[in-house]
Amino acid sequence: MTTTTRPAEASGTFAIGGDLVVNRLGFGSMQLTGEGVWGEPRDPEEAVRVLRRAVELGVTLIDTADSYGPFVAERLIKKALHPYPDELVIATKAGFTRQGPGEWRPLGRPEYLRQQAELSLRHLGVERIDLFQLHRIDPAVPVADQVGELALLQQEGKIRHIGLSEVSVEDVEEAGKSARIVSVQNLYNLAHRDAEPLLEYAEANDIAFIPWFPLATGSLAKEGGPLAEAAAGHGATPSQLALAWLLRRSPVMLPIPGTSKVAHLEDNVTAATVTLTDEQFEALSKGA
Template sequence: MRERVLGQRGLAVSALGYGAMGISLAYGPSDENEAIATIRRAHELGVTFFDTAELYGRGENERIVGAALAPVRDEVVLATKFGFDFTGTRASRFDSRPERIREVVDNSLRYLGVDVIDVLYQHRVDPAVPIEDVAGTVQELVAAGKARYFGLSEAGPNTVRRAHAVHPVSVLQTEYSLFERDVEVLLPVLRELGIGFVAYSPLGRGFLTGQAKPGAEYDSTDMRSFDARFQPGNYDKNLEATERLAELAAAKGATVAQLALAWLLAQGDDIVPIPGTRNVRRLEENVAAADLTLDSSDLARIAEILPHGGYGARYPETLQPSWD
C-alpha cells in the first residue's frame, strides 16, 4: 500500500489505517481472537497505522492491539489517546491535567507492551486545562522518549494554533466521511500549518457499507441504536443516498464502502482514513479501496448525491465536541 506523510516531522503511514475502537466499545459484543486475526491481516495487507485509546476499554483495547502487533512492532505506527475522566469528579468528563497525562501514558506503554508511543493524541479538549499545558506535557514526553508525534482530536482552529505554537502538531483526528462534512472548515488551517488529517468513522458508523439497519434493530450496547442517522426519517434519506452511491460504485466494479473511502483519499494527500472492522472479509474490502481511482466525473456525481453530507447529527447534543 502507498504511504502518506502526515505533518512536517516525517510521520509516514499507510494511506489507509485501522481504527480499533469497535473491538472494545460502541458496536456491541466482540470476539478477541477474531479481532487479533483481523488486525494481523491488516498488517499483511500493508496497513501500518493502528489507532487505539485509553477510553476503549480502559486498557483492554490497547492490550489487544499491542498483543496482535507485537511480532511486527518495528513495522507499524501505534497511536493512542489520553484525556477522559473516569472518576466522575470532573464536570466536563475530560481530564488533561499534566499529571494525569503522564499517568495515562505510562499505563498505555504497559498495555501496548511498547517502549514508545508513535502518535500521542489528546482525545478531547479539556476546557479546564490550557492547551499550552497539554502541549508542553507532550513535549516533555517526547523529550523523554515516551512518544514520537503529537496529535489532537476534535479540536478547533484556535486550539490547534495554540498547541502548535508550543510543540508541533503532526495530525488532527476528527470524524470525516461522505455523511459528515463539517470538518472541511478546518482543513485550510491544517494545511497552512502543515498538519495532517486522520479521518475516523470514515464509513458513517457503518452506514456507508451498504449493510445499515434501522437503529432499533441494533443491540442496546451499539451506539447506532441511538445515532440520529439511523433513526426514522434520517435513516430513510441516508439509505436512499447510499443506494445511489452503490449504483455508482457498482459501475466501477467497487462496493459503496470502497467508493466512500476512495472519496476521502481523493480529498487530499494529507488525509488518512482509519476504518475499523472486526471482520477479515470486510477489512480486505476496505483495504482494496486504496487502489480505487475516482475521476472528476465520479466526484461530481458523488457531490450531486450528497452535496453537504448525510442526515442527522453525529452525536447527541450533550456529546457534541465544541471547536474553538
C-alpha cells in the first residue's frame, strides 16, 4: 500500500526483464560525484544521506555507472546501502573512459567491458549486477563483439540483465541478435522528445525506457508557461509536473531524476503522487 512516507510507490511498478519489479520513479546517481562528474562530492555525508533517504521514500531502482567519478558513485552506493534491501535493483553501466572533468570517450572493446564489469561487482559489493547497460556503443568495435561479451558475462552469472544507452531502434534490433535487451536509456523529457520512436518500440516490446536528463524544464517553467500554470493549480513545482508527465506518458517509463541534496530528492520523489488529468497532460504535451 502506498503511504505518504514512501511516495515513490505511487509511481506504480514495472518488471525489468519480466522479473525485476521496481517502483517506476527511481534515482540517478550521477550528481553525487564532483564537478564535471569527476572525483569525490563536496559533501560525501550528504551524498550518503541522499541514497539512504531515497530508499526510505520507496525508491527501488538506482542507476549508476563505472564512469561516474570514476567509480565514486558506485562506492558511495555501497557505503550507504550495503547490505542491500532485497527489493533494491542497482543498474550500472560501462563503455566510457574518463580523462578528466566533463571528458567522456566511448570504449567498447570486449576485454575492457569485462574488466569494468568485474570492477563494478567489487565496488558495489555484489556477486551479480541486476542490470548492466552498455553506456555507449563504440563505433570502432562491432556491436556483436560488445554485446556478445555482456552475454558471456550473463552466462557466467555476473550479469542478470542487459541494457543499452543512447541508441536507436536499429541499434536495439542489432544488439538483440547477440543478447536479450531489456532496457534502453536515452535523453528524453518534456522538452526533448527525439527518442519518441525508441519509446514506442520499447513500449511495444515491454522494454524499460529510462529517460536521462528528465528535468529539462527550461522555458516550459517560465512565468506564464504551461508548466508554471499547471504547477500553480496543483500546488506542485514545475519539476514535479515534468516527472508526472513522464510517468503518465508510458507504462514502461522509468524516470531517474538525480540530485545531491536530500531536500531536492524529497521534492522529486513526491512527483509520483501528482496526478495529471487528460486535459493537463495534453496541454503540457502541446505546450512543449
